[in-house]
Amino acid sequence: MSKRKNPSSNDAPNADFCEFLMELSEYEKNVNRNIHKYNAYKNAASVLASLNKKIESGDEAKKLKGIGEKIAKKIDEFLQSGKLKKLENIHQDIEAKTISLFTRVSGIGPVKAADLFKGGLRTLKDLKNNRDKLNHHQIIGLKYFEDFEKKIPRSEIIAIENKMKENIYKLDPKFTVTICGSFRRGKSESGILYKLRDDLPYRRLDIRLVPCEKYYCAVLYFTGSDVFNKAMRTHALEKGFTLNEYSLRPIGSTGLPGEPVPLSSEEEIFEYIDYPYKKPEERNK
DNA sequence: AATAGGCTTGG
DNA sequence: CCAAGCC
Numbered sequence: 001m002s003k004r005k006n007p008s009s010n011d012a013p014n015a016d017f018c019e020f021l022m023e024l025s026e027y028e029k030n031v032n033r034n035i036h037k038y039n040a041y042k043n044a045a046s047v048l049a050s051l052n053k054k055i056e057s058g059d060e061a062k063k064l065k066g067i068g069e070k071i072a073k074k075i076d077e078f079l080q081s082g083k084l085k086k087l088e089n090i091h092q093d094i095e096a097k098t099i100s101l102f103t104r105v106s107g108i109g110p111v112k113a114a115d116l117f118k119g120g121l122r123t124l125k126d127l128k129n130n131r132d133k134l135n136h137h138q139i140i141g142l143k144y145f146e147d148f149e150k151k152i153p154r155s156e157i158i159a160i161e162n163k164m165k166e167n168i169y170k171l172d173p174k175f176t177v178t179i180c181g182s183f184r185r186g187k188s189e190s191g192i193l194y195k196l197r198d199d200l201p202y203r204r205l206d207i208r209l210v211p212c213e214k215y216y217c218a219v220l221y222f223t224g225s226d227v228f229n230k231a232m233r234t235h236a237l238e239k240g241f242t243l244n245e246y247s248l249r250p251i252g253s254t255g256l257p258g259e260p261v262p263l264s265s266e267e268e269i270f271e272y273i274d275y276p277y278k279k280p281e282e283r284n285k
Numbered sequence: 286a287a288t289a290g291g292c293t294t295g296g
Numbered sequence: 297c298c299a300a301g302c303c
Contacts, residue, residue, distance in 0.1 A: 036286085036287060039287070039288080040287090106303085107301095108302085109301055109302050109303085110301090111300080111301060111302090112302085135293080135294070136293095137293080137302085137303095221290095226289095226303090227288080229288095230289050230290090231288070233288080234289065236289090242289085242290085243290090244289080244291070245291080246291095290303105291302105291303090292302090293300105293301090293302085293303105294299105294301085294302105295298105295301105296297105296300105
């Protein structure tokens with residue numbers, strides 16, 4: 001008899017652990033401003049996320065790369081009690097709660113959030129009443145706070161893609177339209193503003209028009225993920241290149257980047273820096 | 286010790 | 297021009 005697929009438990013048996021580790025990770029970044037703890041928690045979560053066997057104890061978890069004494073103890077505490085004292089405390093803390101909320105506004109980071117809290121602001125309504133304390137980016141982020149957090153269903157993205165292709169090809173059939181981001185990596189997500197219909201939420205779309213010679217670097221960059229990009233750019237540096245969203249350039253003996261390498265495919269970027277090619281769906285970490 | 290690079294803002 | 301902050 002064949003086994004039925006069970007995405008919720010079979011697919012991600014350690015999802016509970018990942019969830020609290022990600023929350024701790026966000027706390028360390030936004031409230032505590034400890035980037036290294038942020039990374040440590042995030043890495044631990046990512047290691048557990050890609051594991052398809054349920055972890056039964058802290059000791060077992062400790063064998064994994066990226067999980068040490070402290071996180072192992074938290075896993076044990078969570079296994080025994082179903083919660084974490086540390087997180088419970090954070091949830092009670094007004095400052096932590098406020099800063100966590102404010103950093104969800106696009107354009108507000110840990111520093112600005114703490115500054116707003118110090119100024120006595122506590123709620124999104126407070127922010128709306130104090131727009132003079134925000135820059136343009138943050139005002140837009142606040143205006144569309146809820147909508148920007150919504151994921152765009154894949155089907156809606158495909159509809160947008162078709163509409164864009166239709167209109168842009170009419171302009172000039174030589175244009176190429178490519179949807180990037182997690183959509184291209186096989187998932188569904190977003191990033192100018194448009195409204196299709198009044199009953200649908202506002203969506204944030206990043207639309208870039210790039211010249212042909214920069215197309216492949218742009219597509220590579222906008223496909224992500226961010227972690228994947230960082231890893232690949234680090235590798236590029238080791239191989240004597242600098243890679244950004246516009247070009248791949250060799251770093252000369254002066255230490256300065258030279259002329260961009262001519263490219264005719266995404267794969268070529270990988271080849272130049274001797275990095276194993278990954279299909280978009282394999283770039284999720 | 287730890288994983289890039291660019292844009293905006295403020296000085 | 298530079299540094300900080302944010303993405």
